[in-house]
Amino acid sequence: MHHTKAIAPHAKWLAALALGFASLAVNAQDLTVSAAASLTNAFKDIAAKFETANPGVSIKLNTAASGVLLQQISQGAPVDVFASADQATMDRAAQQSLIDTASRKNFVSNSLVLVQPKDHAYTVKTLDDLKSDKVRRIAVGKPETVPAGRYTEQSLTAAKLWDVLQPRIVYAENVRQVLDYTSRGEVDVGFVYRTDAILKKQDVVIQLTAGNHAPLTYPIAVVSQSKEKALAQKFLDYLATPPAREILDGYGFGAP
Secondary structure (H helix, E strand, C coil): CHHHHHHHHHHHHHHHHHHHHHHHHHHCEEEEEEEEHHHHHHHHHHHHHHHHHCCCEEEEEEEECHHHHHHHHHCCCCCCEEECCCHHHHHHHHHCCCECHHHCEEEEECCEEEEEECCCCCCCCCHHHHHCCCCCCEEEECCCCCHHHHHHHHHHHHCCCHHHHHHHEEEECCHHHHHHHHHCCCCCEEEEEHHHHHHCCCCEEEEEECCCCCCCEEEEEEECCCCCHHHHHHHHHHCCCHHHHHHHHHCCCECC
C-alpha cells in the first residue's frame, strides 16, 4: 500500500506531462492555402499577419495558375483553402465536390489591363493597334488553365481579334510569367491584372483596361478534404477583417 502511494505523484506528473505534449500537438496547426498566382504577394503578407494573430498556426502558401491548383486538388493534394482568380475554375471545383460550397464567397475584384515595357517604341492605345506590324509578340496566359488568359481570350474575341492575332501570341504558364516577359521587354505587349502591373510599375506601363469579359471577381472556399476545416474557415473570415483588407487594398485589389 505504501509503495502505491509513493509512485502516485510520479504517475500524476507523467500524466500531466503527457497532457502537456498532447495540447502542444493540438496547438501546432498547419494550414495549406492554394491561391491564384496574382494573389502571391498579398497572401504572403496576410499569412504572416494571420500566423501572428493565431500562435501555433503555420500557413503553407502554394501559388500557381488557378487551373493548375484545381488539378492538384483533384489529384488529392492536401489543401485546406482554395482561392481562384475566376468563377469558372471554382465552379468546376464545386461540380467535382472538391470544395464545401457553403463556405464559398467572393473576396476581391480585379481588372484586366494591357501593359507594355516602359519606353516601348510603339504605344498601343486601342486593342485594334495590336494589328500593327510593330506588335510582333503578345504575351497571354494559357486560357485552359490561366484565368487571365481566359479573360483575354473573351476580350479579344469580342473585338474580333483573337483569331487574327494567333500567330503573334506567346502563351505563358501563369499571369506572373506574362508580367516577367513584358517587364524584360521579351514581348511587345502583355495582358495581366492591374494588381500585377502595379507591382512592376518601374518596368511596365498600363496602356488600357480590357473590357468585354466575365466579371473579374475572385472566389475562395474551404476544400472538402481539409482536416483543418475550422481553421480554414477562420482564414476565410480573416480576409474580411481590417488588417487583411488593408493589405489587399494596398496591392490594388478592389471590393468583391
